[in-house]
Amino acid sequence: MKLENNLVDWVVLQRRYLHTHPELSHRETETKAYIAEQLHALGIETYSVTGKDIIGIIKGDHPGKTVIIRSDMDALPILEETNLPFASVNKGVMHACGHDGHMSILLGISKLLVDNKASIHGTVHLLFQHAEEEVPGGAVELVEANLLKSKDAIFGYHLWQPLKSGLIGIRNGATMAGVDRFSIHIYGKGGHGSMPEETIDPTLVIAHIITQLHTIVSRSIKAIDQAVISIGELNSGTSYNIIPDTAFASGTVRYFDKDTSLLIRKRIEEIIDGACKSFGATFKLDYVHGDPPVLNNKELTSFIQKTAISLFGEDRIIEIDPILGSEDFSYYSHEIPASFTFIGVGKEEIPFGHHHPKFDIDEDMLPVGVELFTTGVLNYLKGGTTDED
Numbered sequence: 001m002k003l004e005n006n007l008v009d010w011v012v013l014q015r016r017y018l019h020t021h022p023e024l025s026h027r028e029t030e031t032k033a034y035i036a037e038q039l040h041a042l043g044i045e046t047y048s049v050t051g052k053d054i055i056g057i058i059k060g061d062h063p064g065k066t067v068i069i070r071s072d073m074d075a076l077p078i079l080e081e082t083n084l085p086f087a088s089v090n091k092g093v094m095h096a097c098g099h100d101g102h103m104s105i106l107l108g109i110s111k112l113l114v115d116n117k118a119s120i121h122g123t124v125h126l127l128f129q130h131a132e133e134e135v136p137g138g139a140v141e142l143v144e145a146n147l148l149k150s151k152d153a154i155f156g157y158h159l160w161q162p163l164k165s166g167l168i169g170i171r172n173g174a175t176m177a178g179v180d181r182f183s184i185h186i187y188g189k190g191g192h193g194s195m196p197e198e199t200i201d202p203t204l205v206i207a208h209i210i211t212q213l214h215t216i217v218s219r220s221i222k223a224i225d226q227a228v229i230s231i232g233e234l235n236s237g238t239s240y241n242i243i244p245d246t247a248f249a250s251g252t253v254r255y256f257d258k259d260t261s262l263l264i265r266k267r268i269e270e271i272i273d274g275a276c277k278s279f280g281a282t283f284k285l286d287y288v289h290g291d292p293p294v295l296n297n298k299e300l301t302s303f304i305q306k307t308a309i310s311l312f313g314e315d316r317i318i319e320i321d322p323i324l325g326s327e328d329f330s331y332y333s334h335e336i337p338a339s340f341t342f343i344g345v346g347k348e349e350i351p352f353g354h355h356h357p358k359f360d361i362d363e364d365m366l367p368v369g370v371e372l373f374t375t376g377v378l379n380y381l382k383g384g385t386t387d388e389d
């Protein structure tokens with residue numbers, strides 16, 4: 001399905017409008033209203049499951065399965081520095097992850113699908129999800145509110161700066177990491193720096209703990225099971241000659257398999273407990289299991305891969321390595337067959353990654369997303385062939 005020039009222009013304009021008017025997670029009120037307005041103008045009925053999301057629904061002329069195509073809607077608390085003529089007018093809020101582009105792609109898909117109802121064998125739900133960037137985010141709320149009931153499959157995508165523009169990145173199985181976070185409070189006994197024998201030095205305790213935490217990946221996790229543990233925050237003390245009462249550290253865990261996450265949590269607890277016992281300190285550990293890994297369904301993903309190859313040619317479709325970032329699309333992927341695709345938007349002229357104040361996308365890839373998922377969903381509903389009608 002080739003896109004008419006005026007549809008391409010419309011999609012780009014939608015992206016620019018949405019880029020100018022970003023909103024933070026769980027507060028996407030105007031965005032939601034705007035999307036609803038656009039969908040209604042196309043003659044598409046909408047509903048909302050949580051009150052924060054907005055979902056368009058298109059029933060095809062033929063009976064069949066029910067699928068969801070998902071975009072996210074939220075922006076980030078970042079002061080934009082792109083100098084684009086359509087830069088954010090909401091100071092300190094910016095679409096710095098590409099979710100503006102995701103919405104414009106889904107609007108383009110909506111427009112094409114509604115014009116091609118006669119070719120739809122089943123029903124398509126166009127999901128504009130709130131709060132992807134926050135934990136807990138929109139996806140888990142939607143799953144808990146039963147969005148996925150009687151749905152056969154869900155498709156998602158991300159415009160992806162690390163991937164060169166023009167390419168489409170696909171992967172089966174665990175594709176994006178699960179993410180946990182933890183914080184450690186150590187309680188010692190403060191005193192004068194000149195008399196450490198009178199104290200229990202929490203700084204020394206936490207130093208031992210951090211060093212040992214870095215043995216978990218190398219000594220407790222099987223080499224083929226990837227994981228990352230990083231400490232991002234460390235606080236203790238107020239002056240050079242005072243031993244403080246407490247110390248604090250927090251960190252992040254990334255993994256691709258739930259058992260790895262459980263093992264890491266157990267090892268973190270054992271290490272902290274052991275170190276504290278040996279020094280006479282006590283502790284509090286807060287460990288939060290965040291988004292699980294994104295699991296791409298094999299059949300659905302190879303179907304998208306075949307569709308992409310037939311549309312854009314084999315040399316533009318690549319198998320990507322697992323990504324250590326997280327994405328709350330993962331919650332859907334643990335419930336029903338799901339597939340998440342990466343659309344390359346990286347260009348040498350824009351070397352700024354996601355969440356950077358100068359982040360920008362290659363708009364030429366917006367129609368690629370529209371074409372891929374419109375054709376993909378139409379063919380999937382027809383029974384999984386990649387032939388034209």
Ligand code: NI
Nearest residue numbers: 097098099158
């Ligand atoms: Ni994102």
